[in-house]
Each structure stands twice: as C-alpha cells, then as structure tokens.
Amino acid sequence: MPLTNDTSRARAAGDRRPFEASFTRRTFLGGSAAILAAAAASRLVPPPLRAADPPVEARYYEKLSGARVRCLLCPRGCVVPDGGRGLCGVRENRGGVLRTLVYGRPCAIHLDPIEKKPFFHVLPGTSALSLATVGCNLDCKFCQNWQIARSRPEDAETRYTPPAAIVDRAVAASSPSIAYTYGEPVVFIEYVRDIAAHARSKGIRSVVISNGYIMKEPLLDLCRTVDAIKIDLKAFDDAYYRDVCGGSLAPVLETIATIRASGVWLELVYLVVPTLNDDPAKIREMARWIVSNVGPDVPLHFSRFFPQYRLANLPPTPVSTLDRAHDACRDAGIRFVYVGNVPGHEANHTICPQCGKRIIARSGYRIEAIEMRNGACRFCGETIPGIWREA
Ligand code: SF4
Structure with a gap:
C-alpha cells in the first residue's frame, strides 16, 4: 500500500512499530536483508499453529476445463x-x-488511532484494532508496505486467528472498530467478511482501507458487511495506473461510485507523487468527477509522498503542490479536503463548510477539540456527514 495508508502515515510521523509476524523467506520483490532482519527480530508471536487444511475455499471464482x-x-x-x-x-x-491461503492468518495486528487510516469523519479520537494479511493485487512502485504486499503466505510466520478471536481482541481493547488495512483487504475478503459479521453482532464497526481494485459482486457483499471504506485513488489517469501500479483506473472509479450508492461511508485518499500524478489539470478533472459522481460530501485527503521502494529517486511532494491541489478541489465544490503527512498543516483540521469555524482540531493523530453536537457544527448547526456514534 502506498504512502496514503495508515502505516506509511505512521512512519512519516516517526511511528515504526514492528510487524507482528516475522517474514522467513526472501521472496519479496526488491527484498532487503536489513528489513528482513528487522522483521525477524520483531517476532512477537508464538510459533505458528496449523490452520484448516486444506485452506478455506475462496469465494468468487468459476471452474474451467x-x-x-x-x-x-x-x-x-x-x-x-x-x-x-x-x-x-x-x-x-x-x-x-x-x-485462500490467508484466511485466519493476520501478519500484523495493532491498535491505531482511526485518524491514522486516515478516516477523519468516522468516530474521531477512537482507536481501531487494525490487521492485515500478506498479498496485494496491485504492484505500486511507491508501496510503503511492500514487505506485506509482496510476501507470499509461506514467507510469514503467522498464528492462526479465527474471526471470533479478532473480535474478542477488539472487545478487550475497548476498540469500537476493526480496520482491515496495511495490506490489501480485497485479497483477504473472506476473512474480512467473517470478522465484520461477527463484529457487528457485538456492536463493533468495521472499516476497510483498500485500493478499490475489486469486481462489483464481491464489493457489494463487502458493503453489506462493513461500515466505512477508504479508497486510495492513485491518479485520475489510466496510464499512471498501468505504468506505476500495474492496474487500470476505470474499475476503481466504478468501485467508488458503487460504495457511495450503497450508503457505506466513503473517504478518498490521493497520494501526490511529484512529476507523476501532480498535473493540476488532471486534479481539477478528478474533482469534477467526484462532485458529479459521488457528490461534494465525500472527504478527500491529499497525502504527501516521501521517496521509497521503487520511487526512491523522486523528491518529497512540495507542500505548495499539495496546497494547489487542495484549493482546486475546494474551488470545485468538494466540502472536506484535507492535506496529510504535513504536520501542523491547517488542512489537517475539519472546517465547517457553512460557517468556516474549526470543528475538529487535530495535532498529528491526536484530537485536540471536537466542536460538534449530534453530528452537526456546534456554532451554526450545519450537519456534518460521517459516522459520529459508536454502533
Ligand atoms: S490477483 Fe485478483 S483475480 Fe488474480 S487471484 Fe488475486 S484476487 Fe483473484
């Protein structure tokens, strides 16, 4: 996953907590001995237990000759x-x-502020029990979590953890939500759905952080089970998706529109990579598409890129580039536009689009003040879209 996701944002803020699994074989693309050694040293779990054998049958496939x-x-x-x-x-x-070789096989579990995902309109100031398995269906050159995304299941020593055990852990941590993140939840969708269904029965919400590269039928199944989805819209340019991410744009746009139509809460993140997806004309085009297709109330987070993985040759995104993107999208009518990975930036806060007052003040991942009542601005009464109450 790219810099837009929670782990990368955490790293930008100096949070380098280790992964909970250790990776045992060097089969990562572009693998680094130093990272492998660090991962092995970080082992926090007992030796692996056997999961179901054979592994759980996947959903969403057809048999051929x-x-x-x-x-x-x-x-x-x-x-x-x-x-x-x-x-x-x-x-x-x-x-x-x-x-599926990853059902019940999380390779990372942490308790994170939900602001790290980033979700800014979902239960601000609460924690989310966050988990991942290995694997990803895109191949982004800027991936921040390539150790997870590019690993194979046999590379990670994991402990079999059934869905109920994840939910128990969230309950024990008093976490009102479970986040499926770090890696790509699409490729462990069966596990996500089973955890989320169990969590819902216990009054715990589920939030998904995804690249949105998924077919419509499984997406609709996912939408029936979870409460919020954050999509990394990597560019508004099919060539970028093809050359930098190994995918295509159209399915991601369809995913975004489908989520919005389903009623599941949606936020978007756009990692601005210098020279590759920072064309102001494309960003304006994207803003128009968002307003026309999912409306002005879907929060959009611009995130600052830092050089890494296979794009280590590029500089960090200039803050002025992020400011221009922010202003262009506000001018286009998007009501909640944020700038991430820039500590202290004014666009870290939530501003009431009606009266212009600051209604959620943030410092990094910490909430400093919430000036809202019953989902509305405390000053002018404007309704602020989002999920503001625990289930
Ligand atoms: S990359 Fe996509 S289509 Fe291929 S096996 Fe994985 S989830 Fe299925």
Whole structure:
C-alpha cells in the first residue's frame, strides 16, 4: 500500500512499530536483508499453529476445463491452473478448487488511532484494532508496505486467528472498530467478511482501507458487511495506473461510485507523487468527477509522498503542490479536503463548510477539540456527514 495508508502515515510521523509476524523467506520483490532482519527480530508471536487444511475455499471464482479456475474477485480475472496461484499470490488452485491461503492468518495486528487510516469523519479520537494479511493485487512502485504486499503466505510466520478471536481482541481493547488495512483487504475478503459479521453482532464497526481494485459482486457483499471504506485513488489517469501500479483506473472509479450508492461511508485518499500524478489539470478533472459522481460530501485527503521502494529517486511532494491541489478541489465544490503527512498543516483540521469555524482540531493523530453536537457544527448547526456514534 502506498504512502496514503495508515502505516506509511505512521512512519512519516516517526511511528515504526514492528510487524507482528516475522517474514522467513526472501521472496519479496526488491527484498532487503536489513528489513528482513528487522522483521525477524520483531517476532512477537508464538510459533505458528496449523490452520484448516486444506485452506478455506475462496469465494468468487468459476471452474474451467482441465481443473483450471478463473478468479472473479478482482479485475485481473486470473485464470489459474491446478497447483498455481493468482497474481496476488494468496489464492491457489488445488485440484480445481480455488482456496485462500490467508484466511485466519493476520501478519500484523495493532491498535491505531482511526485518524491514522486516515478516516477523519468516522468516530474521531477512537482507536481501531487494525490487521492485515500478506498479498496485494496491485504492484505500486511507491508501496510503503511492500514487505506485506509482496510476501507470499509461506514467507510469514503467522498464528492462526479465527474471526471470533479478532473480535474478542477488539472487545478487550475497548476498540469500537476493526480496520482491515496495511495490506490489501480485497485479497483477504473472506476473512474480512467473517470478522465484520461477527463484529457487528457485538456492536463493533468495521472499516476497510483498500485500493478499490475489486469486481462489483464481491464489493457489494463487502458493503453489506462493513461500515466505512477508504479508497486510495492513485491518479485520475489510466496510464499512471498501468505504468506505476500495474492496474487500470476505470474499475476503481466504478468501485467508488458503487460504495457511495450503497450508503457505506466513503473517504478518498490521493497520494501526490511529484512529476507523476501532480498535473493540476488532471486534479481539477478528478474533482469534477467526484462532485458529479459521488457528490461534494465525500472527504478527500491529499497525502504527501516521501521517496521509497521503487520511487526512491523522486523528491518529497512540495507542500505548495499539495496546497494547489487542495484549493482546486475546494474551488470545485468538494466540502472536506484535507492535506496529510504535513504536520501542523491547517488542512489537517475539519472546517465547517457553512460557517468556516474549526470543528475538529487535530495535532498529528491526536484530537485536540471536537466542536460538534449530534453530528452537526456546534456554532451554526450545519450537519456534518460521517459516522459520529459508536454502533
Ligand atoms: S484476487 Fe488475486 S487471484 Fe483473484 S483475480 Fe485478483 S490477483 Fe488474480
């Protein structure tokens, strides 16, 4: 996942807490011995227990001739021969049955402020029990979490953790939400859905941080189970998706529109990468698309890029570039535009679009003040969209 996600934002703020799993084999793309050593040293869990064998059958696939299968989970539509895996590396064909290798196998679990996701209109000031499994269905050159995204299930020593155990952990931590994050929840959707369904029965919300590269049927299933989804819109440019992320733009736009229509709370993050997706004309075009297709109330977070992974040659995003993007989107009518990864920036706060007063004041991930009552501005009574009450 890119700099826009919570781990990267945490790192930008100096938070380098270790992953909870250790990675045991060097099969990462662009793997680094130093990172592997650090990960191994960070082992916090007992030796792995055996999960169900064979692993849980995947949803969203069809059988083809010759024991092949076609995965219908994401737009890649991988055709997988017997014994093979899809491009995400975590869905395997065993004898003509597609199985998920990461169900119940979180490789990272942390308690984070929900502001780190970032969700700014969901339960501000609360914590979210946050988890990931390995695997991703995109291949972004700026990925901040490539250790997770590019690992295979056998690279990580994980402890089998059934959905109820995750929910128990959230209850024990008094966390009103569970976040599926760090890696890409699309590729562990079966696990997400089962945890989220159980969590809902216990009054705990679920929030998803995703690249949005998913087919409509599984997305609608996801929307029926979770409360909020944050999508990383990586650019408003198909060539960028193809060249920098190994995907395409249209499915992500369809995902965004589908989530909004479903009623699930939606926020967007756009990582501004210097020279690659910072064209002001494209950003204005994106703003118009957002207003026309999902409305002006969907919060948009511009996030500052820092050089890393396969884009280590680029400089950090100039703050002036972020300011221009912010202003262009406000001018286009988007009511809640934020700037992230820039400590102390004025656009870290939530401003009432009616009276212009500061209604949620933030300092990093800390909430300093909330000037709202019953989901409305305390000063002028304007309704502020979002999820403001625990389930
Ligand atoms: S989820 Fe994985 S296996 Fe399925 S189509 Fe996408 S990349 Fe291929």
